[in-house]
Amino acid sequence: MHVLRGQTLTFRDDPAIVGEEASNRHESEGAVAVTAAGLIAWSGPASELPSEYKDWPVTDYGQCLIVPGFIDAHLHFPQYRMIAAYGRDLLDWLNRYTFIEEQRYAEAEFAARAAPLFIDELLRNGITSCLAFSTIHPVALDALFSEAERRGMALISGKTMMDVNAPDALTDTPQSAYEESSALISKWHGRSRLHYAISPRFAVTSTEAQLEAVAALARENPDLVIQTHLSENRNEIEFVADRFPWSKDYTDVYDRYGLLREKAMFAHGIHLSGRELARLGESGSAIVHCPTSNNFLGSGHFRYAHTTRGEHPVKAGIGCDIGGGTSFSMLQTMRDAYTVSQHAGQRITAFDAFYLATLGNARLLGLDAQVGTLEPGMIADLAVLDPMTTPIMAERHALSQSLHDMLFALLIMGDDRAIRQTWVAGKESKPQDG
Ligand SMILES: [Zn+2]
Incomplete structure (x- = not known):
């Protein structure tokens, strides 16, 4: 047990709904009391720390900002080594790099070496939970879940399903x-802090027979997260229209197989029609905005305000989408969300961005009873951010006039260096150990 100060x-x-003032609670001199069991006992102004916590050991982070650990709502475990691979567009990039790299995860030993490195990188970036794709190989998912369990992390993942338009080995x-999915659900779902996600890669790589199998899994497991990709790239959309000529549009393919529902997470959703947004919205599905990936692959500019607050509102989260994304940093991801919104004539504030990466994603994934805030009773998954990481950031911080000003400069200028410490379930995380 201890007290963190900062x-x-x-x-x-959501600041977009309740307004910026009411959306958050900020203490310029705050404290978080963490129990021996790794739970948040109390948080608030340091001057009001209840007497029962006053004898607990203190870690003082000074001007650093203590926030709930970041939650990433979309990335790929087997792609972390092939970040920054030059590609013309999504389908070219998948065929030339991704499908080659993912084949290596058929080997249990390779996957077991990869998992700790992947999780170290998450923690170095203040990410304490994520929704990740694995590969088609059960051994790869076993490696990822085993490592996350060893670190005490809340992780959501699933075996990727693909039976067409990919190499035979994949x-x-x-x-x-x-x-295999059913067996992995029995083995892992609900064990420690792990959750299984039903994971068809996307409509391009599943036959109708496989989508029927996905539909059966979804019916039999109504509470599970579903993850897939939707409407990322124009060529992909045409390809899906050719493959499923009966469909009204891309979203309709997933709809036909019962995959639109609460905790269904559709990565990208850039080029959706009003009809598609309406179906996604009324079904409770969510779109995960992956701005560094969209910029890197030239996929298009996601319209945040149009999507979440337009005529047909749909819930949205945020993800780094490694390896189409270019950084594990949630700050860099927020920065690109801001620049994309500028190009798209939309508006994303620093409050919106920090909300999405904490409580927003926690809610979409059904994790908000355990993580996403600093409220008492929550599991103490925390990130400690230093707004003065570099000399120029320190200079800029000295000029900050408001909380929003500070957060905005932090997300524009910050990256993994700005993560001073990450806490998982009340323990300081250290590379390659629990
Ligand atoms: Zn992806």
Whole structure:
């Protein structure tokens, strides 16, 4: 048990709905009391720290900002080594790099070496939970879940399902996808802090027979997260229209197989029609905005305000989408969300961005009863951010006039160097150990 001191910031609700003032609670001299069991016992102004916590050991982070650990709502475990691979567009990049690299995860030993490195990188960036794709190989998912369990992390992942338009070594079948997924759900879902996600890669790489199998998994497991990709790139959309001529549009393919629902997470969703937004919205599905990836692959500019607050509002989260994304840093991801919104004539504030990366993503993934805020009773997954990481950031910080000003400069200028410390379930995380 101990007390962390520093600036504290936690969200109560979406700033776009309740307004910036009411959305968050910030203490310029705050404290968070963490129990021996790794739970938040109390948070608030340091001057009001209740007497029962006054004898607990203190870690004083000074001007640093203590926030709930970041939650990444979309990335790929087997792509972390092939970040920054030059590609013309999504489908070219998948065929030339991604599908080659993912084949290596058929080997349990390779996956077991990769998992700690991947998780170290998450923690170095203040990310304490994520929704990640794995590969089609059960051994790769076993390696990832085992490592996350060893670190005490809340991680959501699933075996990727693909049975067409990918190399033979990376395809399963409708039956094996169903059977292997079912076995992995029994083995991992609900164990420690781990959750299983039903994970068809996207409509391009599944036959109708496999989508039937995915539909059966979704029906049999109504509470599970579903993750896939949707409407990222124009060529991809045409390809899907050719493959499923009966569909009204791309979203309709997933809709036909019962995949639109609460905790269904659709990465990208850049080029959606009003009809598609309406169906996604009324079904409770969410779109995960992946701005560094969209910029890197030239996929298009996601319209945040149009999507979340337009005629047909849809819930949205945020993700780094490694390896199409260019950085594990949630700050860099927020920065690109801001620049994309500028190009798209939309508006994303620093409050919106920090909300999305904490409580916003926690809510979409059904994790908000355990993480995403600094409220008492929450598991103490925390990130400590230094707004004065570099000399120029320190100079800029000295000019900050408001909380928003400070957060905005931090997300524009900050990266992994700005993460002073990451805490998982009340313990300081250290590379390659629990
Ligand atoms: Zn992706």
